Amino acid sequence: MHTPDPDRLRYAADLDAIRAAAARIAPHAHRTPVLTSRTLDRMAGRSLFFKCEPFQIGGAFKFRGALNAVLCLDDETAARGVVTHSSGNYAQALTIAAGIRGIPAWVVMPDNAPRVKVAAVQGYGGTVVPCPPALRQQTADRVRAETGATYLPSYDHPDVIAGQGTCGLELFEQVPDLDAVVVPTGGGGLLSGVTLAFHHLSPGTRVYGAEPRGADDAARSRVAGRIIPQTAPDTIADGLRTSLGQHTWPVVRDLVADILTVEDDEIVAAMRLLMERLKLVVEPSGAIGLAVALSPAFRALPDAERVGIVLSGGNVDLAALPF
Amino acid sequence: MHTPDPDRLRYAADLDAIRAAAARIAPHAHRTPVLTSRTLDRMAGRSLFFKCEPFQIGGAFKFRGALNAVLCLDDETAARGVVTHSSGNYAQALTIAAGIRGIPAWVVMPDNAPRVKVAAVQGYGGTVVPCPPALRQQTADRVRAETGATYLPSYDHPDVIAGQGTCGLELFEQVPDLDAVVVPTGGGGLLSGVTLAFHHLSPGTRVYGAEPRGADDAARSRVAGRIIPQTAPDTIADGLRTSLGQHTWPVVRDLVADILTVEDDEIVAAMRLLMERLKLVVEPSGAIGLAVALSPAFRALPDAERVGIVLSGGNVDLAALPF
Numbered sequence: 001m002h003t004p005d006p007d008r009l010r011y012a013a014d015l016d017a018i019r020a021a022a023a024r025i026a027p028h029a030h031r032t033p034v035l036t037s038r039t040l041d042r043m044a045g046r047s048l049f050f051k052c053e054p055f056q057i058g059g060a061f062k063f064r065g066a067l068n069a070v071l072c073l074d075d076e077t078a079a080r081g082v083v084t085h086s087s088g089n090y091a092q093a094l095t096i097a098a099g100i101r102g103i104p105a106w107v108v109m110p111d112n113a114p115r116v117k118v119a120a121v122q123g124y125g126g127t128v129v130p131c132p133p134a135l136r137q138q139t140a141d142r143v144r145a146e147t148g149a150t151y152l153p154s155y156d157h158p159d160v161i162a163g164q165g166t167c168g169l170e171l172f173e174q175v176p177d178l179d180a181v182v183v184p185t186g187g188g189g190l191l192s193g194v195t196l197a198f199h200h201l202s203p204g205t206r207v208y209g210a211e212p213r214g215a216d217d218a219a220r221s222r223v224a225g226r227i228i229p230q231t232a233p234d235t236i237a238d239g240l241r242t243s244l245g246q247h248t249w250p251v252v253r254d255l256v257a258d259i260l261t262v263e264d265d266e267i268v269a270a271m272r273l274l275m276e277r278l279k280l281v282v283e284p285s286g287a288i289g290l291a292v293a294l295s296p297a298f299r300a301l302p303d304a305e306r307v308g309i310v311l312s313g314g315n316v317d318l319a320a321l322p323f
Numbered sequence: 324m325h326t327p328d329p330d331r332l333r334y335a336a337d338l339d340a341i342r343a344a345a346a347r348i349a350p351h352a353h354r355t356p357v358l359t360s361r362t363l364d365r366m367a368g369r370s371l372f373f374k375c376e377p378f379q380i381g382g383a384f385k386f387r388g389a390l391n392a393v394l395c396l397d398d399e400t401a402a403r404g405v406v407t408h409s410s411g412n413y414a415q416a417l418t419i420a421a422g423i424r425g426i427p428a429w430v431v432m433p434d435n436a437p438r439v440k441v442a443a444v445q446g447y448g449g450t451v452v453p454c455p456p457a458l459r460q461q462t463a464d465r466v467r468a469e470t471g472a473t474y475l476p477s478y479d480h481p482d483v484i485a486g487q488g489t490c491g492l493e494l495f496e497q498v499p500d501l502d503a504v505v506v507p508t509g510g511g512g513l514l515s516g517v518t519l520a521f522h523h524l525s526p527g528t529r530v531y532g533a534e535p536r537g538a539d540d541a542a543r544s545r546v547a548g549r550i551i552p553q554t555a556p557d558t559i560a561d562g563l564r565t566s567l568g569q570h571t572w573p574v575v576r577d578l579v580a581d582i583l584t585v586e587d588d589e590i591v592a593a594m595r596l597l598m599e600r601l602k603l604v605v606e607p608s609g610a611i612g613l614a615v616a617l618s619p620a621f622r623a624l625p626d627a628e629r630v631g632i633v634l635s636g637g638n639v640d641l642a643a644l645p646f
Contacts (some may be wrong), residue, residue: 033356321641
């Protein structure tokens with residue numbers, strides 16, 4: 001047992017919440033392996049430890065938060081189902097999680113979403129609600145009003161963040177003496193969860209956010225000292241185009257060591273290296289951590305011999321590889 | 324401790340030899356993870372356990388046997404170095420193993436070998452000896468005569484087979500109650516090693532060889548009751564074009580449950596499924612086990628609920644994916 005956490009009210013999740021999430025999702029989620037590569041170590045000039053979320057259920061870390069949030073609902077609330085809007089990995093993750101609990105899931109998707117993503121949600125038993133891209137939130141609100149389903153956003157929710165924190169908890173248990181961890185940063189759910197886990201378990205480990213330069217709202221928000229929403233993102237990393245939220249921002253502001261940015265060509269090169277060297281299929285959003293680790297800015301950081309890299313997802317259209 | 328093995332003289336390796344190999348290579352080799360996929364399980368109608376050798380040093384299982392053979396040499400012999408001929412994964416594996424022991428390695432390669440493979444061996448400190456494709460063995464013999472290096476073939480050698488057996492030993496430890504295991508079959512080094520491991524550790528587990536129909540010498544050899552060399556192989560699975568050898572044939576003849584064959588299009592489909600669903604880059608030779616598991620012949624087998632699939636390697640030219 002650890003002492004009560006004074007940060008409990010300040011941040012989205014404390015260690016108790018993350019540990020409870022880990023116990024909750026353990027029967028269904030994979031404890032993803034950590035892989036290493038001597039070649040990539042040589043290239044980075046560091047020892048890199050890759051936490052492999054492409055192996056998670058649904059192909060990405062999103063399942064952790066989705067399942068924890070679904071399992072946190074009381075029975076009566078859960079029975080009415082869940083609803084979200086997502087055209088990315090969270091759509092599948094929430095649908096699978098709802099299936100595990102045996103409750104309905106509605107997923108609002110833009111009507112121009114790729115057919116394969118629509119089919120994936122439907123394949124897991126979810127109901128896809130198409131809408132014009134600009135009306136996602138309104139459509140989700142309408143579904144909620146009509147069905148009584150609980151709206152579970154893809155990142156800005158304490159139970160989702162606690163679930164993503166289990167990725168950090170596992171990484172700490174698997175590689176206990178990391179100097180630094182690099183985490184892909186979109187809305188900041190994964191970054192917040194992992195940062196909170198290390199904040200409590202290993203305060204000396206610095207957690208860095210990794211952002212595409214074409215969607216660097218977290219970096220700009222830290223400079224400004226307030227949330228700067230991401231408008232007109234321009235990056236291949238489609239999972240990282242979102243803005244920070246009210247639950248993720250305080251962690252990014254206070255506890256994250258820094259936000260480091262890279263260009264899309266560095267992301268693509270990292271994605272290719274991961275396939276060639278680690279033999280792992282990682283999507284651009286998921287590969288950004290290696291891109292950061294190989295960047296001159298990161299290589300110039302002192303005291304970062306042992307570095308955890310969270311590879312966050314592996315859902316790639318093989319017919320459209322960017323190289 | 325187990326009792327002395329009556330098969331010791333009959334087959335290339337017994338359990339002692341495989342266990343000794345495991346201890347010998349442990350400081351350097353990866354204990355590769357076993358991955359699962361609910362989607363692939365559904366497609367196969369079985370529970371599949373994928374032993375992931377693409378994560379092995381050098382990107383393939385070959386490192387196990389190469390390192391064991393190199394470490395088995397006495398100091399004086401080792402100091403003169405090792406020589407082999409290979410244009411495949413064994414070339415890199417033996418070079419890396421020699422580097423670990425700090426001894427020279429000569430690798431005879433056909434003079435039309437891909438530049439990237441030549442560079443890989445050289446990058447690990449090996450000396451590439453180019454030759455006309457038909458003169459590989461003669462060239463290796465000449466290098467051996469000139470240098471005093473020990474010739475270590477890629478599969479038909481007891482120490483190599485014992486090393487490959489460590490893959491089976493690990494799989495047994497990771498998933499103890501398998502009904503069947505499917506192993507890619509070229510020269511039969513991996514198949515022999517894995518079969519011998521299970522023969523001793525879990526005699527009820529049937530081990531199947533997986534062969535491309537365009538290089539089905541092991542299947543034909545079993546029918547004939549003698550080694551039928553593979554001539555003019557025609558398959559995308561370039562690691563599986565070789566013939567059985569004197570050390571691998573007795574195991575294939577006596578202890579392997581059966582050899583199952585598939586067409587190249589099934590191999591390519593399996594390779595793609597592994598990238599899409601398991602997020603793993605596997606070369607055609609390495610993916611054949613899944614192709615067999617999904618084949619009608621395998622699906623008709625009784626008593627095979629829990630099936631180990633050895634994914635043997637992941638060295639793929641991403642610029643030339645076959646889909």
